[in-house]
Amino acid sequence: MSRATAKNPDLSFLAVRAKREDTFAALRSITAQGLLDRSRKVVERGVYTEIPVTASAPGFRIISQDAPLYYRKAPDLAESLRGQLLPEEIELLPRGWYILGDVIVVKIHPCLEPHQARIGRALLDCYPRCRSVLRDYGIEGPFREPVREIIAGTVTETVHRENGVIFHLDARKVMFSAGNLRERMRMGNLGRGEYVVDMFAGIGYFSLPMAVHSPPRRILAIELNPNAYHYLCLNIKENRVEDIVKPILGDCAKATPEGVADRVVMGMVQVTDRYLQRGIRALRPGGVLHYHQTVPSRAYPEQAVRDIAEAARALGRGSQILRCIRVKKYSPGVLHSVVDARIE
Structure with missing residues (x-):
């Protein structure tokens, strides 16, 4: 050719x-x-x-493209375990999983618990570069920490690289959602030259893409969870953005400053509305708020928009909705959404 x-x-x-x-x-x-x-x-x-x-x-x-890069076809876990499990057990095998660095995270049906080690080994055979497999049970507690168990391998600390950003994390101790990739990429295009407050910074999910790709003047990254804060500090150093991102270990209800920010990121869900007035107070007139929240699919985006309007009104301020985004499906009938609003 x-x-x-x-x-x-x-x-x-x-x-x-x-x-x-x-x-x-x-x-x-x-x-x-x-x-x-x-x-x-x-x-x-x-x-x-x-x-x-x-x-x-x-x-x-x-x-x-001179050198296109192809995704590897997802391995057929059922085929690799055929003959080792009963036909009815094969039907219960997970159809999907995700990889953080060299750690595989997977949900497993309770009926397959006796076979979880075998499933873990099969996944490692499918991905030779990976070192461990964690079974995911969901999240719990005030810090919304993952509940995960090692079913193959021994390593849980890993380095995940994404869109030119380096994330150190322990996949057993801190959350990292693969479904939020596009939102993290979007944040990497915002905030240039601004003063940004990231109220639920985690390990730097949104602060780091901003700092690496669209450097704000300053990012105040607030995180309450000591485990996440440890990796936040490590990631700031690893990505060489110490002169941009200032980490703070503390409760954003107390540590968030008032009237200084051009942009506020509220990247938590479920409880975010409890801190909404605090986020609005942090903004200068004309500043932009990114409000993450879980909402019923049938109430999207009206419920999240109403949250912002009511919180701003209670503080005697106005709000203008700039954008509503469906980040991902959170659970049956529930969306993880983000609403961008300008606060007057």
């Missing part, structure tokens, strides 16, 4: 070339048009990214 040219790109490897800061917007538009090639990865090339597409995307520059 002859080498493709810019005018006649190879149709097998079509991609949109976008500036890195425009990646999120371009990816959202391409996905909405149904043109995203999900078999290939988004690739960074210097100051640009290449977004794989199945056909020309109107309004975007189309190139032919």
Whole structure:
């Protein structure tokens, strides 16, 4: 096959070339048009990214990728365990899992508990670069910490790399949601030159993408959980953003300053409304609030919008809704949403 040219790109490897800061917007538009090639990865090339597409995307520059990167086809866990489990047990095997660094996190049906070690070993066979498998039971407690058990391997500390950001974490002790990737990428395009307050910073989920890709003047990252705070400090140093991100170990209800922020990130869910007035008080007039919350699907986005309007009104301030985003499905009939609002 002859080498493709810019005018006649190879149709097998079509991609949109976008500036890195425009990646999120371009990816959202391409996905909405149904043109995203999900078999290939988004690739960074210097100051640009290449977004794989199945056909020309109107309004975007189309190139032919010289070195496309493909996703590995998800392994068939059922096939690898066939003959070791009963047919009815095969039907209960997990259909999905996610990988943090070199640790696999998976939910397992209670009826398969006697076989969890075998399932763990099978997953490690599927992913030779991984070192451990954790069974996930959900989250609990005031710090919303994961409840997880090692079923294969011994290592739980890992290094997860994503969108040019390095995250050190212990997958057994702190949360890291794979479903929030697009929101973390979006945050990496916001806040340039601003004073930002991240009220539930965790290990730096949103602070670090901002600091690495769109440097604010200052980020005040507040975290109450000592385990998460330990990794927050480590990640700030690892990503070399010590001059931008200031970590604070404390309760954001007490540690959040008033009237100083151009932007406030409230990246917690379920209990976030209890801190909403505090987040609004932190903002200067005209500042932007990112309010994360879980809402029933049937009440999206009205419930979260109402939370903001009522909290602002109680403080004698106005609010303008800029954007409502469905981050992911949280549970049956419930969404994790984020609402962007300008607070006057």
